[in-house]
Amino acid sequence: MAVRLVRDCSVLEVPAAGEVTVAEHRDIEIADGQIIAVRATGEPSKGVGDVVDGTGLLAIPGLTNSHTHSPMVMFRGAAEDVSVEDWFNVRIWPMEVNLTPERVRVGARLACAEMLLCGVTGFVDHYFHADQIARAAQELGIRADIAPTYFSSSGAEGRAAAFDAVDAILALNDPRIRASLGPHSTYTVTEKDLRITADHARDLGLKVHLHVAENMDQTRSSVERLGVTPIQVADRTGVLDAGTVIAHGCGITPADIEILAPYADRTGVSSGPKGYLKHALDPVTPVRGLLDAGVTVGAGTDGAASNNTLDVLEAMQYIALATKQQEHDVMALTISDALRIGTRGGATLSGMGSTLGALEPGRRADIVLVDLSGVHCRPVHDPRAALLYSARAISDVHTVIVDGLLVVQDHTLLTYDLQEILSDADAIASELLDLSTGGAIQHYAP
Ligand SMILES: [Zn+2]
Missing domain, CATH: 3.20.20.140 (Metal-dependent hydrolases)
Structure with a gap:
């Protein structure tokens, strides 16, 4: 599902050097998987794709x-x-x-x-x-x-x-x-x-x-x-x-x-x-x-x-x-x-230093929306500190966009059946630990 707008989120601004800052009430506009604008929240412009509500969420670079x-x-x-x-x-x-x-x-x-x-x-x-x-x-x-x-x-x-x-x-x-x-x-x-x-x-x-x-x-x-x-x-x-x-x-x-x-x-x-x-x-x-x-x-x-x-x-x-x-x-x-x-x-x-890593116009839209409203993050005096030292990714990552495509929404994986992934893994878990075959792929002796 292509996203064309993340509306009214806070945005983690990560410059190449110096202080990381947070800008509030921002819209991130996306076209063809690319960020084309990050601006003060306004009226949604027309275009192809979905609008993701970022209210109360912090957008960070993937x-x-x-x-x-x-x-x-x-x-x-x-x-x-x-x-x-x-x-x-x-x-x-x-x-x-x-x-x-x-x-x-x-x-x-x-x-x-x-x-x-x-x-x-x-x-x-x-x-x-x-x-x-x-x-x-x-x-x-x-x-x-x-x-x-x-x-x-x-x-x-x-x-x-x-x-x-x-x-x-x-x-x-x-x-x-x-x-x-x-x-x-x-x-x-x-x-x-x-x-x-x-x-x-x-x-x-x-x-x-x-x-x-x-x-x-x-x-x-x-x-x-x-x-x-x-x-x-x-x-x-x-x-x-x-x-x-x-x-x-x-x-x-x-x-x-x-x-x-x-x-x-x-x-x-x-x-x-x-x-x-x-x-x-x-x-x-x-x-x-x-x-x-x-x-x-x-x-x-x-x-x-x-x-x-x-x-x-x-x-x-x-x-x-x-x-x-x-x-x-x-x-x-x-x-x-x-x-x-x-x-x-x-x-x-990863070889993508000029196209990923920051939420800036011209970069690909790899965007993560984090919910810092949990009991372990409150009160949020400094969202940067809450993100690094209080947040727990697995509970607090709310939405994930990769290349402009929605892959996680409201903590739910959209691209594959998670239950199937888990049961497939459980089904072979013991086979992988079986040492009865003997041998090893290599010996550690640095
Ligand atoms: Zn390694």
Whole structure:
């Protein structure tokens, strides 16, 4: 259902720098999926499409999940209170032996439903059977940038299959579905493969999306084995130059930030501290240092096997809290910084920095209406603070518009039967956790 007007809402104004502000009693006018005007509430103009009543609601730019493994919602809560090593080697990688295209499709639908209902209008994904994720995203009407993932342990064929999966996504020719190159990480993919991947990305005009310096132990191990940090590996293999989404980067050093800065126009970092706090890892992503160096930071949830939710608003809250605590400075990440990370930052990492991430004329109409009238938000002295620190996305996101199309209305998913998604997921949940087949898709030894 195409929307032509969101009437009489408040609007979260997110500039590229400086304070985020709220303008009250605004109409957002939309044509062909594009915002054409944001103006004081007036008489509705004539045109094609529906009018959405925004009375009492705050319109915010659609949030972007800038690093996730969406089908891993199927492993939610299945690897708790374990070390990182056991999380990979005893739980997740042995369970991922059970992945099939059909199971990935079911998981991706569940993930897309959760994200849309939480105000996430686009996600930057990194996983296997990527064509199935793309189809699920199309079915539910969410944007996606999907990186088909491979390990060097699967040989040249594994790499070629991932490249073929990129071609398959591009062949969908859907402006809402994009592709990136997805080597798993700098510790599971050889430098030769990273170089080939960076060259391929440059040839296709696409980005690379991979895990780099996920934690400081990986950085220490890399320096011991290779004499260089994971960021230096990404640099000398051409990955940073190709343009890259770096997942996590908790092990990025101050010297690494200086290496990243010259690539800031095309390479950024997705931060999602919740999983790292759960794994008792210290430090988290050096968000303040990256922002000061001009490097884009987005909010990501990682997979729900470690983060438990795909809630980007929650990830923004964690980024603010973890950064303040890490820097011992209340101003290390302000509300404006956190709101910009989840909106403009994520949009930039998804390759849509000039067309998404703010509610401004000329940008695509990815709009989320949030209801801040709940008991946990009242009284609303500062809607920006209520949004970041009091709101709960799953209960407070009221309406979601993607590319001018209404996909969630009054907390209800319009594009797919949610009950069917839930029962499909429940039906295969135990099969995915079955370890009787034996083996693992990879071994964690960074
Ligand atoms: Zn990840």
